[in-house]
Amino acid sequence: MKGMTIIVKKVTQIIAGVIFLYGLYITIQGHLSPGGGFAGGTIIAGSFILLVLAFGNDVLGLVKKEIRSSFIEALGIFLFILTASGAIILSFYLNYDKIFFKNFLTKGVPGEIVSAGFIPLLNIFIGMEVAAALFTLFLAFVIKSEEKEEKKK
Amino acid sequence: MEILLIVLFILMIAGAIYALEAKDLLSAVVSYGIVGFGLVICFLLLQAPDLAIVQIVVETITLIIMIAVVLNTTREEIKDKVPQSMIVYAVLGLIFMFGFIYFFILSLNGLSEFGKHATRMATEYIQGGVKGSGSINLVTGVVLDYRGYDTLGEITILFTAVIGVLTVLRSRGRKKE
Amino acid sequence: MKYIILFIIGFIFFLGLAGSFDTPYLIAGFILSFLTSLIFGRYFLAVWPKVINPIRYFWFLIYIPVFLWECFKANLDVAYRVLHPGLPIKPGIVKVRTRLKTDIAKVFLANSITMTPGTLSIDIIDDYLYIHWINVASRDPAVYTKKIAGRFEKLLVRIFE
Amino acid sequence: MIVFILCVLLFLVGLYGVLIKRNLIKIIIGLAIMEYSVNLFLILVGYRDKGTSPIVTKGLENALxxxxxxxxxxxxxxVIGVATTALLLGIAVMIYKKYGTFNIRKINELKG
Known part of the structure; x- marks a missing residue:
């Protein structure tokens, strides 16, 4: 995949990192302001897609990226289930009820960034999952068209 | 407010009709974007900022993927003659559509009017939401606390769909035939 | 060096978004900016010695009103052309040679040209900018280069080089 | 009320695309439009006049x-919608690779 013109490349260099950071901010702020794992995850995927579209890459580099991102996707969903069943796991050591999706952390004061028990954690894991899933979808289509072009040569 | 929504809806319907009738597939895909981005503005007007953030990025990604597909396959719309049997399908479709509208208008009586939502279920979530989940964004509270099972199922579907796309599109393993 | 600049920019950006200097925000901002610079640092622009020079910022402050004035003039011109019943336009693509050497300066020039109504930069290849112009006033390279790019170039040289 | 009816009209436009069109890409676009209109309908039902978005910040505890x-x-x-649309597009790409056309009638004739 060829990259785009130098104008796009330079602007992407400046702005991609900031978009990524904005996605992270939306993700961790999900219980206080509009946003959350789904919104932040899509924005993070958008920053990576911007990088790939602007700079381009050869097929091997893209395949490596795809493997890594589908690994992160699997990790995100695994951590989500692990956190959701946290109360069951901890009940062997501590005095918790054995309930799936029990919020086992303290709730804190509503409105602070460290509050709402495990909701910020779940937001982060959903963000990982959604970002990696959308980026993998995009890469699957790009790699497909790359291979077609290679065959033509 | 309601007038603004009506104007936006008419614009979206026009975009949808053009997307279905365009001769060039690329312009069809691009005008499909009208519907998605109009939806973003509707969400903002209807006080759903969470959805607007998600929808605007998702719409962009969908458009990128669709344009990649169209550019790599073909842009030409099918031009062959409409066969006789198609007319039967069209008539059946029209009958189905009228039936659909008829039942919808019947069921409108059961709905409360626009803007006067009977908040039987919502009251519970709005009043007990902050205390119950600890999150002041009630949408996040509902998604991750009250309805955590739904979210788990949803990300499972996402995971499965990605695996499906990879399985369908991957030809790396097949190359050595 | 690139990593550190991106880290500082990210940290300031995060605190600006959060609008608060409480300890949890500082810790979260530190971790997240670190993560960002770890992943995106190698793509960031390498302009380290130029960033800390205050004279460049001074010239940049002068550049803003100049740019706005040019933008205003071009706006009136395009509005005249659109409203005139005869529609006196003569669109075409011209190839402009620029004196600027660094990439970032060229990109800034191209973006400034795009943001003024009536002209639109399409591509940069080596030292040449390809620009779509709503009214090609002359075919002489010296004249149109001065007319399109000359007004911004003098200041951009001082800012970026 | 007219808002609901327009929303259903949008759904019917999508349905028309799915029923009548013979191009796979157009059918996928029609499905996506139907999905959007259903999303919009749910949000329309939940709206209340002069309501604010459901974020209970300080000083707004008793707002509507x-x-x-x-x-x-x-x-x-x-998010599910984008994944399923991508899955459909992936299948469409593979069908194009195999048959060389998006026309579903032609694919029907070619099969076997």
Whole structure:
């Protein structure tokens, strides 16, 4: 995949990192302001897609990226289930009820960034999952068209 | 407010009709974007900022993927003659559509009017939401606390769909035939 | 060096978004900016010695009103052309040679040209900018280069080089 | 009321695309439009006049909020929608690779 013109490349260099950071901010702020794992995850995927579209890459580099991102996707969903069943796991050591999706952390004061028990954690894991899933979808289509072009040569 | 929504809806319907009738597939895909981005503005007007953030990025990604597909396959719309049997399908479709509208208008009586939502279920979530989940964004509270099972199922579907796309599109393993 | 600049920019950006200097925000901002610079640092622009020079910022402050004035003039011109019943336009693509050497300066020039109504930069290849112009006033390279790019170039040289 | 009817008209436009069109890409576009209109309908039902978005910040504890439940449902539905649309597109690409056309009637004739 060829990259785009130098104008796009330079602007992407400046702005991609900031978009990524904005996605992270939306993700961790999900219980206080509009946003959350789904919104932040899509924005993070958008920053990576911007990088790939602007700079381009050869097929091997893209395949490596795809493997890594589908690994992160699997990790995100695994951590989500692990956190959701946290109360069951901890009940062997501590005095918790054995309930799936029990919020086992303290709730804190509503409105602070460290509050709402495990909701910020779940937001982060959903963000990982959604970002990696959308980026993998995009890469699957790009790699497909790359291979077609290679065959033509 | 309601007038603004009506104007936006008419614009979206026009975009949808053009997307279905365009001769060039690329312009069809691009005008499909009208519907998605109009939806973003509707969400903002209807006080759903969470959805607007998600929808605007998702719409962009969908458009990128669709344009990649169209550019790599073909842009030409099918031009062959409409066969006789198609007319039967069209008539059946029209009958189905009228039936659909008829039942919808019947069921409108059961709905409360626009803007006067009977908040039987919502009251519970709005009043007990902050205390119950600890999150002041009630949408996040509902998604991750009250309805955590739904979210788990949803990300499972996402995971499965990605695996499906990879399985369908991957030809790396097949190359050595 | 690139990593550190991106880290500082990210940290300031995060605190600006959060609008608060409480300890949890500082810790979260530190971790997240670190993560960002770890992943995106190698793509960031390498302009380290130029960033800390205050004279460049001074010239940049002068550049803003100049740019706005040019933008205003071009706006009136395009509005005249659109409203005139005869529609006196003569669109075409011209190839402009620029004196600027660094990439970032060229990109800034191209973006400034795009943001003024009536002209639109399409591509940069080596030292040449390809620009779509709503009214090609002359075919002489010296004249149109001065007319399109000359007004911004003098200041951009001082800012970026 | 007219808002609901327009929303259903949008759904019917999508349905028309799915029923009548013979191009696979157009059918996928029609499905996506139907999905959007259903999302929009759920949000329309949950709206209340002069309501604010359901975020209970300080000083707004007793304000009139819109219903958070449909928003939570639609939030997940949007992300599922993009995944299923991508899956359909992937299958369409493979069909094009095999048969060389998007025309579903022609694919029907060629099969076997």
């Amino acid at each position: 909020f819109v219903d958070p439940l449909p928003q939570a449902m639609v939030l997940t539905a949007i």
